[in-house]
Amino acid sequence: MGDDERGRDVVVPDRLYKSVTVFSTLFAVVSVVLGFVALDTATNAGRAAPEDVNVAFAALGVGLIAAGGLVYAFSSRFRASGMAKDKDSGDEPSDNG
Amino acid sequence: MADEFAKGLGLLTGAGLIWMVLAGWYKTPSFAGSQLTGAPPSDLSMLGEAALILLESMFWLAIFGALLFWVGVPLGRELYAKVNSE
Amino acid sequence: MADDEHTDDAARTDGTGIVPPDDETPTWRERKERTTGLSRLTYEYFERSRREDQDLREESDYVERDVLAFPVWPHELIRNLALTSFFVGMIFFLASTLPPHLGAPANPSQTPSIILPDWYLYWSFGLLKLGPLNPDLAILGGEKLMADRTYGVVANLVVVGFIAIVPFLNKGSARRPVEQPFWASVGVMGVVFAFTISVYSMKTHVPLDSHLLLDLTFLVPPIAGAIAYAVLKTMREGYMYDLNRRYYKLRPPK
Amino acid sequence: MSVERKDDHDHDAWLEEKDLTPIEHTFLATLVWLDKRLRLVDYLELLETLYYRVNLQMPKSHTEQYNLDNKFWYWYPLYSLGFFSTLAYVVAAISGALLGFYYSPSAAAGSVDIEGATVAYSTVAAIMTDLNFGFFLRSLHRWAAQVMTAAVFLHMLRVYFTGAYKEPREVNWIIGIVLLSLTMVFGYTGYLLPWDQLAFWAGQIGVEMSLSIPLIGEWVAQLVFGGFSPGQPTLQRMYILHVFLLPFVVTTVIAIHLGLVWMQGIAEPH
Numbered sequence: 001m002g003d004d005e006r007g008r009d010v011v012v013p014d015r016l017y018k019s020v021t022v023f024s025t026l027f028a029v030v031s032v033v034l035g036f037v038a039l040d041t042a043t044n045a046g047r048a049a050p051e052d053v054n055v056a057f058a059a060l061g062v063g064l065i066a067a068g069g070l071v072y073a074f075s076s077r078f079r080a081s082g083m084a085k086d087k088d089s090g091d092e093p094s095d096n097g
Numbered sequence: 098m099a100d101e102f103a104k105g106l107g108l109l110t111g112a113g114l115i116w117m118v119l120a121g122w123y124k125t126p127s128f129a130g131s132q133l134t135g136a137p138p139s140d141l142s143m144l145g146e147a148a149l150i151l152l153e154s155m156f157w158l159a160i161f162g163a164l165l166f167w168v169g170v171p172l173g174r175e176l177y178a179k180v181n182s183e
Numbered sequence: 184m185a186d187d188e189h190t191d192d193a194a195r196t197d198g199t200g201i202v203p204p205d206d207e208t209p210t211w212r213e214r215k216e217r218t219t220g221l222s223r224l225t226y227e228y229f230e231r232s233r234r235e236d237q238d239l240r241e242e243s244d245y246v247e248r249d250v251l252a253f254p255v256w257p258h259e260l261i262r263n264l265a266l267t268s269f270f271v272g273m274i275f276f277l278a279s280t281l282p283p284h285l286g287a288p289a290n291p292s293q294t295p296s297i298i299l300p301d302w303y304l305y306w307s308f309g310l311l312k313l314g315p316l317n318p319d320l321a322i323l324g325g326e327k328l329m330a331d332r333t334y335g336v337v338a339n340l341v342v343v344g345f346i347a348i349v350p351f352l353n354k355g356s357a358r359r360p361v362e363q364p365f366w367a368s369v370g371v372m373g374v375v376f377a378f379t380i381s382v383y384s385m386k387t388h389v390p391l392d393s394h395l396l397l398d399l400t401f402l403v404p405p406i407a408g409a410i411a412y413a414v415l416k417t418m419r420e421g422y423m424y425d426l427n428r429r430y431y432k433l434r435p436p437k
Numbered sequence: 438m439s440v441e442r443k444d445d446h447d448h449d450a451w452l453e454e455k456d457l458t459p460i461e462h463t464f465l466a467t468l469v470w471l472d473k474r475l476r477l478v479d480y481l482e483l484l485e486t487l488y489y490r491v492n493l494q495m496p497k498s499h500t501e502q503y504n505l506d507n508k509f510w511y512w513y514p515l516y517s518l519g520f521f522s523t524l525a526y527v528v529a530a531i532s533g534a535l536l537g538f539y540y541s542p543s544a545a546a547g548s549v550d551i552e553g554a555t556v557a558y559s560t561v562a563a564i565m566t567d568l569n570f571g572f573f574l575r576s577l578h579r580w581a582a583q584v585m586t587a588a589v590f591l592h593m594l595r596v597y598f599t600g601a602y603k604e605p606r607e608v609n610w611i612i613g614i615v616l617l618s619l620t621m622v623f624g625y626t627g628y629l630l631p632w633d634q635l636a637f638w639a640g641q642i643g644v645e646m647s648l649s650i651p652l653i654g655e656w657v658a659q660l661v662f663g664g665f666s667p668g669q670p671t672l673q674r675m676y677i678l679h680v681f682l683l684p685f686v687v688t689t690v691i692a693i694h695l696g697l698v699w700m701q702g703i704a705e706p707h
Contacts, residue, residue, distance in 0.1 A: 010461060016448060019472040020465070022481060074464065103511030114273075118280045128284045129297065252702025259703050262513055263520040270521050274528060274584050275577065282576035285561060288554040289544075289637035291666070298638045301628050303586045303621055311646065332649030347614050349597070350607035358600040358705065370597050 010078050017080035024075035028068040035064030101166045108162030112155045119152040299385065306377045309384030309400075310342065311335030346373075364415035372408030379403050516703070518592035522620075523691060525585035530684065532578040539564050539571070542676035544632060544669040557632040557672060582624055589620050601704035609697045616694060619687050626679040632672055640667035640675075 012020065039061030040046070042054040120133040123145065127135075137149055253259060300308055314331030353366050360367035379400040386393050448469045452462060472478060540560045547559030554562070564571040593613060596602050602610035625643065629636040644665060647657040655665075661678075663670025 010455075010457065012465070013448075013451065015478070016451070016465065016469070018478045018481070019468050022477050023468045023471050026477070074460075077461075078465075100511055118277075121281045128286065253705055254702055255699045259516070260520070263517040266514050266517040267521040267524050270517075270584075270588075271524055271528060274525060274580050277584070278577040278580040279573060281580075282572055283579040285558075285565060285631060286633040286635050288547075288551055288558045289632045289634060289667075290553050291637065293634075295634045295638060297635075298642065299635075300639045300642060301583075301586075301624055303590070303624060307621075308642070311649075332645065333651050336646065336649055343614065343618070347611055350602045350604065350610050353600070354603060356603075360598050363600065366600075367598060370594070374594065 008077050011081050012078050014080045017078060020075050020078045024071050028072035028075075031064045031068035031071070035061045035066075035068060037061075038064060101170050105163040105166030108166065109159050112159035112162060116152060116155040116159060119148055119155065123149060123152060297388070302381075305381035305384045306342075307339055309380035309382075310338040312384060312386070313338050361415050361419045364412050364419060367415055368408040368412035371411035372404045375407040376400075376404040515591070515595045518588050518595055519698070522585050522588040522592055523695070525581045525588060526687070526691065529578055529581035529585060532574055532581060533680070535574055536564060536578055537680055539568060540630070542630065542672050544672050555632050557630065561631045582627060586620055586624055589617050593617060596704075599704065603704075606697075606701060606704065609694060609701070612690060612694050612697070616687070616690050619683065619690065623679065623683050623687065626675045626683065629667075629672065629675045630679060637667055640671050644671075 038057055042048075042057035042061060044052070117133065123137045123141075124135045125132045126138075138145075141149070299305070311332065313335055353363070355363075357363040357366075360370075382389060383396055383400045386396055389396060391399075448465075452465060452469070457465070541556050543556035545556050547554040547556040549559040549562050551558075551562075561575070564575055566572070568574070596610070596613070625639070629640050629643075640662065644658055644662050644667065647661055648654045648665065650657055658665055661674060663674050
């Protein structure tokens, strides 16, 4: 692991990697869907006149979508051991070859 | 050979499906008259106008997409091989 | 790993010291497979699956049968489930985007302008309208052998009967259309005829002279069949042959 | 799966010793907390195991065995048409059973405020306008039937053009033709049920078709259509054919068809 220009890379145990993948994807999907639902409700599916838009609700929707994306992006830094981030850096030796 | 066929078929069926649905919505005034080819209503919203453009483009994509992969690409390969061998 | 015969020659620089890989030496592909990220995981999964498969086979009483075909389970069914669940989604898509029509209620006293069955019966309906082909027999003094309608029903029986006896006419190991251009072109002829006869069944709605339409109904299919035959023959002679050479080597056509 | 507890990784200790930023630490700790309570990963691991089990027993595919063009997978959809028509049949059966709760095959005067509407027509209209999801349900039934018919036709073409009907599969080809015909009869009887103009005049065509059969025409028309002009007996018979007789017959024939395919294997695809 280390900080290079491609971003931080944290190696975690396999079981933890599964949890990270499952729960962050779940959270991301649910919050993005809820975000769109909230946005739709606030703007009456995009048909409301600008002054009728429920600003707080719309902001909540955008926030939920952003949060979902953020969690998904953040979770991508965790990797199981042996998973190289890109093919070029796959030169490290391994003990099962 | 097979992949070109499948790509052409995919374009034909995919674009054809979208065309069929949109034509069912916008170009089928009634069951008794002309279906899928009727005149679209004149008082369309902007969404409807965009859908009409999409409808037309899907129709031509279905035809030319299939033609491109079934005729164009194999023909191009043949010609290329011929030119290369000379 | 290290081979004693070669380790002492390590300093050779003329190229003769290169040891040819034996069965134990992993290839570059294998090395790559085993060392990096996802491919390493894949490799481990394969190992695990191979091992579990072996265990299952050893403890199973399943007897492999000598069937020259593709197993339905698990191959075909898993593949089909994946593909057809997508297709079933398409049914739902169509059902929600293009709901069906409910016409005016039945009214025996008012003949509608369109009398047609559903589309899949058009071909049969077209065969019923083949009255003009019903031969007038000179022996019967110009009378028709059977009523036009009966003639149509017989035409249906002939078509279905011909399709039914196809396996008894066409035998052998040929599978692909290029291997059997004749039968493939017969098939093309049949498909095109199904289309033209369907169009003929709607003759009152087609802006064409009905005699011309009848002629076209029977002229277009043989033309299409001939084109298909020519194309398939050419393909067989040409580049498809190269592609299939390996296949022909494995299973020479009878 | 086994009741034994899997040896869990000591995540908390690992989190302490690992050099993580506070955000990462919080993130991982939250997920570990969730994981300990919801155990979703365990269920996914069950699926994972199942996947390897199934995958494992896969014999070499035909393409691997004969080292054919690896582009072959583009043709798989054509090979799935037979199974697809079975699935469309199942979809049609389920939606049809639901529609059957609300439909009534009677040509008596109906309650809908339309000139000449029968009970059958009114119940279809009620399904489409009053019943929750009824409009979609009828649409689904209709489309599943249409798509099944189309899939059956295309399946026959696939079998024809790949020579899959050849020996030893002649019997299955003939059973397939029977199934194709029964599918069309299924479609035809269903087409008549709403008892609108199209249905009535399609019924008229059917009566004329059976009348034109030599010798037994009138008898067939009486048996199938209950008379020489479509009416209540026709509707009743079509209904019984569509929801009682044909489902049993077609399901049985499909079972035989599939059983033969299962025993003989898929004709080697190329």
